[in-house]
């Protein structure tokens with residue numbers, strides 16, 4: 001989904017602010033009024049009576065504000081989606097020049113053309129109607145109440161009798177009337193403003209790149225939860241356990257109260273012992289269920305994260321090479337390890353806690369109502385405020401957490417680059433420089449971490465305050481009821497436990513919600529990686545039925561190419577060349593001429609912009625061939641061979657999927673002049689070469705890489721001769737290995753030595769991405785061109801300089 005930066009001062013935000021203000025002002029007035037105005041009767045504050053109490057207004061308006069808040073957000077998001085879809089349709093139909101759309105007048109026309117209202121706006125309209133109905137209904141309610149209350153007020157004044165309510169609460173009535181009126185007005189105007197909002201988003205979407213509109217799936221809670229779908233069996237059982245443990249939590253305060261009541265009301269202890277026995281049974285059952293629940297959710301969570309890591313890793317390694325030109329290793333590894341970890345708790349344990357506390361709140365409230373409705377009403381009043389704050393807090397946290405994970409990934413990049421290049425860092429004494437760079441990056445994530453801590457602390461403090469306040473209120477009013485002999489001590493005790501339970505559940509619920517939102521932030525990048533479809537798909541395309549259809553020959557026909565990461569720079573221009581079967585072709589030319597790029601195109605790391613590359617005598621189009629098959633027929637020996645951390649044998653047999661006999665490995669090593677030095681190692685072919693082959697010399701690494709290529713027995717060998725200076729003995733050994741490898745094979749070599757070009761069947765000279773000369777060594781030496789100059793320079797330096805320097 002295309003993201004558009006929206007101004008913070010927009011209509012829906014003002015509207016949302018109004019409803020939140022309505023809720024807060026009213027609740028604050030209610031609480032202050034109850035404590036300041038001593039004359040006010042308790043019943044006026046917390047008991048419902050249409051003309052003599054204020055409780056209904058506080059209660060209803062809080063819920064109304066909550067619903068309106070959600071509706072406003074939903075309407076805006078519906079408008080946003082419609083606008084983006086409209087932009088997408090416009091872009092696709094190409095009916096209007098998108099560049100014009102930045103102009104508001106043009107956008108007006110554009111939307112008329114697309115007929116904004118014709119797209120599926122019915123859901124949005126229903127929401128609008130719903131929000132208007134709610135505002136109108138509350139205004140009607142308050143007006144009616146206002147009429148009745150005023151009537152009673154006038155009558156009481158005339159007859160000089162006692163006022164039905166305290167003066168303070170008439171002010172609340174008037175305040176709420178004003179708020180209701182404004183909300184109706186805002187709801188009516190919402191239609192018009194949402195239309196303008198849609199146009200604004202549409203114009204922005206058209207002015208930006210619109211290719212993302214359909215590309216990325218929206219990261220939503222549903223998708224996050226769907227990750228745990230394969231674990232549904234575990235989760236189902238865990239949920240049953242959760243219901244059992246929540247049930248025990250809900251009923252235990254009731255028995256707790258009964259224990260207190262039987263202790264107070266009975267002379268012997270039989271009744272109390274009975275309840276204690278029940279209570280113990282309930283606690284035992286609860287703990288058992290809760291243990292099983294926690295175990296099952298943890299197992300499910302671990303499975304989810306393992307699967308997710310596998311998926312993300314596979315998505316990364318199946319990406320096209322162009323993707324790696326623009327991504328950094330540390331960032332990707334951070335996505336695999338740390339982001340997936342954040343998701344683990346979200347999709348399972350958070351979900352379970354959410355359900356558990358939710359059930360606990362609902363169950364406790366039901367029990368509380370059945371025990372004493374007036375006490376319960378007191379608590380219900382604060383729930384909408386806490387809910388609203390929780391939602392806002394969760395949103396804020398989600399944003400922060402995403403930033404936090406991004407910064408963390410950036411610091412992983414520095415760490416990974418430094419540690420993997422430790423020798424270079426040490427030789428340039430760059431430790432303190434790298435450490436400073438890491439510090440800066442960690443500092444950034446720490447700054448966000450600090451904000452997270454403040455948000456978390458502030459919110460938890462607020463929830464604690466609200467819960468404490470609610471508890472005190474219950475104790476005060478409950479104490480009064482016990483004093484007046486309206487309820488028993490046991491009921492008050494149960495009630496207090498329920499209040500504590502609800503308050504705690506609320507506090508946990510908010511923190512769980514926060515965690516969940518954090519996970520939503522972290523999941524965004526993970527899903528982006530999972531959703532990415534590679535430009536060149538691995539293992540797609542056809543596998544030629546005839547194994548010999550590729551004989552090693554390759555033909556480039558007017559190939560033009562630029563790297564996706566630098567699309568403006570042409571790297572190859574109109575390159576046409578032929579690598580014939582059984583021949584050796586040498587590529588030479590100045591550095592940056594495009595020699596390695598030719599190899600990259602033969603390996604199909606990238607596709608050319610235009611022109612064609614065909615294989616074999618049947619001219620198979622490279623794009624139609626299965627890439628895995630292709631890579632089993634071509635071997636590349638690069639200038640600086642990369643080895644993996646395993647044993648020598650594992651490294652040599654790296655290119656083959658099946659198990660390889662040691663004899664084959666030895667044979668390839670002998671051809672590559674590697675056998676001698678390998679058997680001199682203490683553990684021979686089982687010697688571990690260290691990360692990236694760090695425990696081997698440059699010449700040894702090269703010979704192992706040659707053996708690796710020979711073991712594949714490729715139809716085409718791509719060889720990038722090493723320029724790094726080896727001692728003459730080592731160089732001779734490598735050279736001999738290369739010559740043996742090239743024998744009776746089709747070879748394309750990026751040549752750096754005169755001896756190699758001399759032996760080549762044809763030499764191709766590349767300069768600035770174009771073929772400037774080609775022919776045999778002797779032919780090219782007879783013309784006064786680049787090649788001759790390169791050769792002369794090398795002869796003068798007695799073959800010590802590379803030919804393309």
Ligand SMILES: Nc1ncnc2c1ncn2[C@@H]1O[C@H](COP(=O)(O)OP(=O)(O)OP(=O)(O)O)[C@@H](O)[C@H]1O
Nearest residue numbers: 325563565566571590591592593594595596597598
């Ligand atoms: N992954 C890449 N992304 C963007 N540009 C690249 C990439 N690889 C190479 N280039 C650019 O493409 C051009 C050709 O590079 P290439 O590596 O093919 O030259 P070369 O002839 O092999 O040079 P050398 O002999 O020094 O290895 C250079 O300008 C280089 O900067």
